[in-house]
Amino acid sequence: MSQTDLEIVVDDPTAPEDDSPSVVSSGTIEIVVCLLLLALATTLGYDNWRTGASWDSTGPEPGYFPFYLSVILGGGSLYGLIVALIAHRKAAETFVTRAQARRVMAVFVPTLLFCLVTQFLGLYVASFLLIAGFMRLVGKIALWKSLLTALVFTAIMFVTFDIAFDVIMPKGPLEAAFGH
Amino acid sequence: MEALGLLLHGFAVLLTWKTLVLMMVGLVLGIFVGVLPGLGGPNGVAILLPLTFTMDPTSAIVMLSCIYWGALFGGAITSILFNIPGEAWSVATTFDGYPMAQQGRAAEALTAAFTSSFIGSLVAVLLITFLAPMISSFALKFGPPEFFAVYLLTFCSFVGLGREAKHKTVISMSLGLLLAGVGMDTVSGNLRMTFGSAELLRGINFLVAVIGLFGISEILLTMEERLALRGHAASISLRVVLGVWKDLPKYWVTLLRSSFIGCWLGITPGGAIAASFMGYNLAKRFAKEPESFGKGRIEGVFAPETAAHASGTSALLPMLALGIPGSGTAAILLGGLMVWGLNPGPLLFVEHKDFVWGLIASMYLGNVVGLVLVLTTVPIFASILRVPFAAVAPMIVVSCAIGAYAIQNAMFDIWLMLGFGIVGYVFKKIGIPLAPFTLALVLGNRAEDAFRLSMIGSGGNLGVFWSNGLVGSITTLAIVLLFWPVIDGLLARGGLTQGSKTTSA
Numbered sequence: 001m002s003q004t005d006l007e008i009v010v011d012d013p014t015a016p017e018d019d020s021p022s023v024v025s026s027g028t029i030e031i032v033v034c035l036l037l038l039a040l041a042t043t044l045g046y047d048n049w050r051t052g053a054s055w056d057s058t059g060p061e062p063g064y065f066p067f068y069l070s071v072i073l074g075g076g077s078l079y080g081l082i083v084a085l086i087a088h089r090k091a092a093e094t095f096v097t098r099a100q101a102r103r104v105m106a107v108f109v110p111t112l113l114f115c116l117v118t119q120f121l122g123l124y125v126a127s128f129l130l131i132a133g134f135m136r137l138v139g140k141i142a143l144w145k146s147l148l149t150a151l152v153f154t155a156i157m158f159v160t161f162d163i164a165f166d167v168i169m170p171k172g173p174l175e176a177a178f179g180h
Numbered sequence: 181m182e183a184l185g186l187l188l189h190g191f192a193v194l195l196t197w198k199t200l201v202l203m204m205v206g207l208v209l210g211i212f213v214g215v216l217p218g219l220g221g222p223n224g225v226a227i228l229l230p231l232t233f234t235m236d237p238t239s240a241i242v243m244l245s246c247i248y249w250g251a252l253f254g255g256a257i258t259s260i261l262f263n264i265p266g267e268a269w270s271v272a273t274t275f276d277g278y279p280m281a282q283q284g285r286a287a288e289a290l291t292a293a294f295t296s297s298f299i300g301s302l303v304a305v306l307l308i309t310f311l312a313p314m315i316s317s318f319a320l321k322f323g324p325p326e327f328f329a330v331y332l333l334t335f336c337s338f339v340g341l342g343r344e345a346k347h348k349t350v351i352s353m354s355l356g357l358l359l360a361g362v363g364m365d366t367v368s369g370n371l372r373m374t375f376g377s378a379e380l381l382r383g384i385n386f387l388v389a390v391i392g393l394f395g396i397s398e399i400l401l402t403m404e405e406r407l408a409l410r411g412h413a414a415s416i417s418l419r420v421v422l423g424v425w426k427d428l429p430k431y432w433v434t435l436l437r438s439s440f441i442g443c444w445l446g447i448t449p450g451g452a453i454a455a456s457f458m459g460y461n462l463a464k465r466f467a468k469e470p471e472s473f474g475k476g477r478i479e480g481v482f483a484p485e486t487a488a489h490a491s492g493t494s495a496l497l498p499m500l501a502l503g504i505p506g507s508g509t510a511a512i513l514l515g516g517l518m519v520w521g522l523n524p525g526p527l528l529f530v531e532h533k534d535f536v537w538g539l540i541a542s543m544y545l546g547n548v549v550g551l552v553l554v555l556t557t558v559p560i561f562a563s564i565l566r567v568p569f570a571a572v573a574p575m576i577v578v579s580c581a582i583g584a585y586a587i588q589n590a591m592f593d594i595w596l597m598l599g600f601g602i603v604g605y606v607f608k609k610i611g612i613p614l615a616p617f618t619l620a621l622v623l624g625n626r627a628e629d630a631f632r633l634s635m636i637g638s639g640g641n642l643g644v645f646w647s648n649g650l651v652g653s654i655t656t657l658a659i660v661l662l663f664w665p666v667i668d669g670l671l672a673r674g675g676l677t678q679g680s681k682t683t684s685a
Contacts (some may be wrong), residue, residue, distance in 0.1 A: 031611050059636035062370040065628045066361040073354040077348045100404040107403045127578040139570020167586045
């Protein structure tokens, strides 16, 4: 057996602290989600009722099936709301701590910006900026490594999708300058 | 015997250089997907689906199913070496797999995991080979009420047998069914739930939802946790492999029992998670020294891995034969079939024999090649975890965006993916299950069409779902499963059962 004693160790210097304070409890989020789902069920239910949720000469109207699904969704959300309100008084389990929220935002905000930039500069430029920026700013990885990784990955994606498999991605002014 | 002839024909369809290369590419990508934190089988298949858009359906499905097999194999690497279950069904593998690695038996544990994955999948593929044609020819007799009854059975069993709070499963499922109805009504041509938005005319593509719900949300969740890994390096030698294989006959009861459990829970929507835990618990219960489980016993690796992979593979049986996916990944593969203009269900076996039998043949070949590949490349794949997550995370985000955009060439879908990412993150954290949502989104339109056709045929009489023995038994079974927790509780109170925990065992 060629089992070795070597260990693979990957440390995470930016790991969230264990004693970080809670930002919001799971109970509160459950209440908010149930309220939002209840509002969604009401809106969709109204829209389907307006479209037609009964019977005509040809059978069930277009809104018939989704209308009753809205009712089921509304019922489930209302029940969930009551359960969450009762449970909320008893226990307050943490949904996310401050340190965790910071880390989630460190991914979410760049992803949001990436979607925005894709609309104007195309997917490949946005990908390059996201990968290089994320590696450098969040991962604190050396600038040359970040730029090189982003360039290689974006190039592989371009060759794979746009050239090899003919899957056309959104382009921006840079690709246009190169005739794509 | 007819099945064997058709299977040989499937191998003939499959054995071209092009398909074999695609199979290898799929397996390697799948193992990558299985090993990388923040990805998994369903995400990998959904994200890489656009790669297959320009291929013929057989090559495409072979590549996608090989990504699936690869991901199943890859999950065991992180479970055993790093004590990190890549998928929920790998949790039970860590119980004995990681202690084995700590004792310096990582190679043995990995060989056991890969071999039992192979055995579980093989049993399930044999089942598919012989059972799928029979089920599909039986299903050819189905009319709209029977099909709706089967959809109802699927939905009800998720609610009744699921581990999550019932109202959360109901919320998840009804939301999925509702969103499936967004856009143009296929029967009347009316617009529903679009609120004047031109983007919503196309409806909500379930692959976009899946990429957001599983891919983006998993990145957010993974980032939230500590990413310090500490694991064992391992390489597998031929001597270890042969040693484990030589001992296999000793564990035939465990392997057979776990395969049976896995196949059963794969065909019914019990799922691979329930199968792996049930396989592990039963192996422990019937062992001579149950207290030795959890301390590095090889049976503790054999049992959950065999059951999980038998379950994951047999989930493709209802997808192929009835058009009803038994798991999240099967649902995505079903979506792939629809993208290529194929209609999953009984007619698939009649109209597209080459495709179906090519796929089934690829299941055999993909498993054999996958087993050899993982046994020889473990150190390479394990070392992927050395890559900093700060590099992996944005690459996964980009891959998700490419996947979401390519499905309909719509920028709106990238935004939709982000929205579903947030929904997935919140739902996962408050315990709203995502699998029923995905399944409902995939089956929503078909279920509605079957319901409407049934109701039109009966003039609005719900009695149509009990109009003959077949549809009546399926509908009744669906209702029994929906109220199973109540029935089980009543039976337990009457002393008839022990209040069995259907899926948590």
